[in-house]
Amino acid sequence: MELSEVKLKVKQVVARVLKTDEADISDDANFIFDLGADSMQSMLLIAAFEEEFDIEMDVEKAQEVQTVGGAVEFIADYL
Amino acid sequence: MGKRTDLHKKNLQTIFYPESVAIVGTNKVKGTVPGDIFTNILQAELNGVIYPVNPREKWIGSLKAYKYIVDIPDPVDLAVIVFPSTVCDRALEQCGEKGIKSAIIISAGFREIGEKGLEREEQIKAIAEKWDISFIGPNCLGVINTDPASRLNASFARKFPAEGNIAFLSQSGALCTAVLDYAQARNIGFSKFVSFGNKADISEIDLLYYLMDDEKTKVILLYLEEITDGPSLMRAARDVMEKSHKPVLIMKSGRTSAGASAAASHTGSLAGSDEICDAAFRQAGIIRCDNVEDMFNIAIAFAYQPLPKSEKIAIITNAGGPGVLTTDEAIRQGLKLAEFNEDTTGKFRRSLPTTANISNPIDVIGDARADRYHAAMTGVCQDDNVDGLFVILTPQSMTDIEKIAEEIAKVANESRKPIYTSFMGEADVAAGIKILQKHHIPHYTLPESMCKPYAATLFFNQMIKQKAERPTVFDDVEKGKVQKVVNENLESGKTYLSEFKAKEIIETYGLPVIKSGLTTSEKEAGSVAESIGYPVVMKIMSDDIVHKFDVDGVVLNVRNREEAEKTYTRIISNVQKSMPEAKIDGVYIAKQIENGTEVILGVKRDPAFGPVVMFGLGGIFVEVFKDVSFRVAPIDKESAVNMIKEIKSSKMLLGARGRKNLDIDSIADAIMRLSQLALECPQIAELDINPLIVLEDGQGCFVADTRIILTN
Numbered sequence: 001m002e003l004s005e006v007k008l009k010v011k012q013v014v015a016r017v018l019k020t021d022e023a024d025i026s027d028d029a030n031f032i033f034d035l036g037a038d039s040m041q042s043m044l045l046i047a048a049f050e051e052e053f054d055i056e057m058d059v060e061k062a063q064e065v066q067t068v069g070g071a072v073e074f075i076a077d078y079l
Numbered sequence: 080m081g082k083r084t085d086l087h088k089k090n091l092q093t094i095f096y097p098e099s100v101a102i103v104g105t106n107k108v109k110g111t112v113p114g115d116i117f118t119n120i121l122q123a124e125l126n127g128v129i130y131p132v133n134p135r136e137k138w139i140g141s142l143k144a145y146k147y148i149v150d151i152p153d154p155v156d157l158a159v160i161v162f163p164s165t166v167c168d169r170a171l172e173q174c175g176e177k178g179i180k181s182a183i184i185i186s187a188g189f190r191e192i193g194e195k196g197l198e199r200e201e202q203i204k205a206i207a208e209k210w211d212i213s214f215i216g217p218n219c220l221g222v223i224n225t226d227p228a229s230r231l232n233a234s235f236a237r238k239f240p241a242e243g244n245i246a247f248l249s250q251s252g253a254l255c256t257a258v259l260d261y262a263q264a265r266n267i268g269f270s271k272f273v274s275f276g277n278k279a280d281i282s283e284i285d286l287l288y289y290l291m292d293d294e295k296t297k298v299i300l301l302y303l304e305e306i307t308d309g310p311s312l313m314r315a316a317r318d319v320m321e322k323s324h325k326p327v328l329i330m331k332s333g334r335t336s337a338g339a340s341a342a343a344s345h346t347g348s349l350a351g352s353d354e355i356c357d358a359a360f361r362q363a364g365i366i367r368c369d370n371v372e373d374m375f376n377i378a379i380a381f382a383y384q385p386l387p388k389s390e391k392i393a394i395i396t397n398a399g400g401p402g403v404l405t406t407d408e409a410i411r412q413g414l415k416l417a418e419f420n421e422d423t424t425g426k427f428r429r430s431l432p433t434t435a436n437i438s439n440p441i442d443v444i445g446d447a448r449a450d451r452y453h454a455a456m457t458g459v460c461q462d463d464n465v466d467g468l469f470v471i472l473t474p475q476s477m478t479d480i481e482k483i484a485e486e487i488a489k490v491a492n493e494s495r496k497p498i499y500t501s502f503m504g505e506a507d508v509a510a511g512i513k514i515l516q517k518h519h520i521p522h523y524t525l526p527e528s529m530c531k532p533y534a535a536t537l538f539f540n541q542m543i544k545q546k547a548e549r550p551t552v553f554d555d556v557e558k559g560k561v562q563k564v565v566n567e568n569l570e571s572g573k574t575y576l577s578e579f580k581a582k583e584i585i586e587t588y589g590l591p592v593i594k595s596g597l598t599t600s601e602k603e604a605g606s607v608a609e610s611i612g613y614p615v616v617m618k619i620m621s622d623d624i625v626h627k628f629d630v631d632g633v634v635l636n637v638r639n640r641e642e643a644e645k646t647y648t649r650i651i652s653n654v655q656k657s658m659p660e661a662k663i664d665g666v667y668i669a670k671q672i673e674n675g676t677e678v679i680l681g682v683k684r685d686p687a688f689g690p691v692v693m694f695g696l697g698g699i700f701v702e703v704f705k706d707v708s709f710r711v712a713p714i715d716k717e718s719a720v721n722m723i724k725e726i727k728s729s730k731m732l733l734g735a736r737g738r739k740n741l742d743i744d745s746i747a748d749a750i751m752r753l754s755q756l757a758l759e760c761p762q763i764a765e766l767d768i769n770p771l772i773v774l775e776d777g778q779g780c781f782v783a784d785t786r787i788i789l790t791n
Contacts, residue, residue: 032134
């Protein structure tokens with residue numbers, strides 16, 4: 001999968017889980033500081049990414065990912 | 080005070096009295112830290128404007144929320160940060176950009192979780208320094224100010240406490256919530272309530288200096304789990320005591336940690352970190368408390384009543400047993416039962432029944448009502464021989480408990496002497512206790528519990544009156560010479576200095592060392608002994624041998640040249656048999672002082688308080704009874720003399736049973752010189768002078784043996 005496609009899907013998942021407008025999600029947006037995710041939503045995001053990309057992530061490492069761009073790179077490594 | 084300390088003092092004013100507060104990372108969810116902090120700030124009716132900051136919400140409660148701190152259009156005094164630790168750096172950075180100088184970081188996930196957390200903590204410290212921000216936390220419960228001028232509850236505590244004159248500072252957040260509950264049940268209010276968590280920026284020392292000038296605070300309570308800078312803590316508590324006459328009460332956990340077990344010297348093994356902590360606190364006028372109950376027992380005595388002038392107390396009781404129990408504890412705490420003057424006993428004879436005991440403790444008898452308590456209390460309050468009053472009540476069928484409580488409040492209101500009470504029981508006396516608490520009369524469940532608070536307040540009053548003496552700095556010492564000897568030894572890998580070298584060091588600091596010499600042959604031993612004069616002591620000298628007696632390496636009472644020569648050979652032979660691998664430097668010969676008393680002096684370097692000096696009587700007193708005293712260096716003359724007088728066996732030095740007084744001044748001088756050596760030579764880890772032989776008053780003292788352990 002192309003990196004641009006991964007980014008597009010990541011933003012769609014983030015917008016869906018955090019109930020925010022996809023257009024407001026920048027590449028360097030921080031899930032907590034910029035998008036307001038709380039700890040529960042962070043877990044939901046991980047689960048949603050796994051489902052969307054049909055992958056199984058290292059949860060501990062996934063929790064360290066803070067930004068949308070970081071998530072794109074992290075997921076791409078699994079694909 | 081340093082630059083950051085001055086800054087903290089200024090910024091603490093906006094932490095406690097903000098006109099506007101941004102709650103950064105708050106949300107709408109009740110039962111979560113971010114949500115509850117918002118609710119608490121709102122419900123406490125803060126005297127200021129509140130700005131919720133949340134990246135997603137437009138409104139929180141009825142307040143407009145901002146995506147970022149920098150989006151808030153108005154100036155903000157204080158940021159309360161409740162974001163997860165991973166983004167606290169960004170939040171604090173924005174505080175800096177916004178011009179906010181004060182912050183409370185509630186979030187956990189810093190130093191307390193390990194290396195990654197420590198890195199985050201260092202990051203936020205650097206950001207705070209860059210923007211001149213002062214912050215409390217992280218990893219804390221928050222801050223409460225009950226002053227109506229502020230009414231700040233930036234915490235996730237369950238309740239907002241009543242207004243009072245006690246400030247409570249705690250390193251543990253969980254203890255804070257328990258303390259709030261405990262205090263509410265006893266009608267105890269607070270001026271300021273601070274959980275400072277990891278104290279990454281603002282520490283207990285900064286808070287002490289702030290509270291020193293806080294008009295709403297009369298007593299400062301502090302719970303500490305670790306002391307990071309003992310000398311600064313001592314200085315701050317001393318400043319608070321001297322400048323504002325406010326007591327600092329500290330509950331320090333970790334009493335049982337065994338830090339002394341591996342020590343190589345007497346001083347090292349006797350000076351456990353907890354004993355040093357006790358001594359350091361006393362030296363600084365700090366009252367050490369054992370637990371929460373003990374702390375509040377003492378705190379209410381300070382907060383509600385005048386300080387006692389002397390140890391002379393009167394006990395009024397309607398029950399004999401509790402009176403005796405209280406007397407026992409009073410004596411144990413160093414208090415005395417006052418002897419009433421004739422005028423007082425005359426009044427009692429006229430106003431109390433013949434069956435009453437009119438001497439101290441006064442027993443007004445089981446059927447006493449308020450009028451009898453009134454007569455007894457007014458009588459002792461007017462007696463100049465009495466400086467404090469303990470009132471005990473047990474509930475009998477005729478006891479008018481509430482009326483007696485009102486009467487006590489009335490008398491206390493007009494008296495300048497401290498009055499403490501103990502209404503024994505629970506259900507029957509509850510209404511009376513409430514009256515006492517309402518009128519700020521300290522009440523204690525057990526009558527014996529009145530004694531320790533009285534002793535603590537008396538100690539504090541005496542400390543206030545003691546003028547702090549500037550420690551003497553001796554200029555007849557040779558700091559450079561000591562440093563040279565120490566460096567030479569450390570460079571050659573030697574950390575243990577035996578008697579000969581150790582004496583060289585302490586002699587340069589003016590400590591009187593016995594005439595002595597190191598000999599390496601039988602013949603030399605004879606001539607050195609001759610030149611010293613008899614009797615002499617002869618000892619093996621080897622860096623490999625710490626306990627010379629154990630290898631038959633010490634001979635006392637050598638009285639002539641022939642004996643000295645033979646003893647030399649005997650000692651060498653003994654040691655070669657016991658420890659053939661030991662490298663022997665020779666035999667050390669010293670003048671044997673007769674008719675002296677042996678004491679021990681020592682130095683240990685404590686990780687929290689720095690160099691500490693120990694004093695004790697030699698022999699069995701130090702070995703078995705551990706009868707020693709400590710002071711943190713520097714030590715002034717008065718403290719040195721007090722160190723000598725406070726050991727239990729001090730009477731042995733002060734002319735007990737017809738003995739003449741020993742030369743206390745010369746010991747005090749040695750203590751002060753040792754204290755200076757310890758401060759000026761940080762490579763000395765431990766030092767023993769054992770024994771220091773003390774002669775009669777005016778004849779001085781002499782170091783007979785000493786050893787030093789160095790550290791890099």
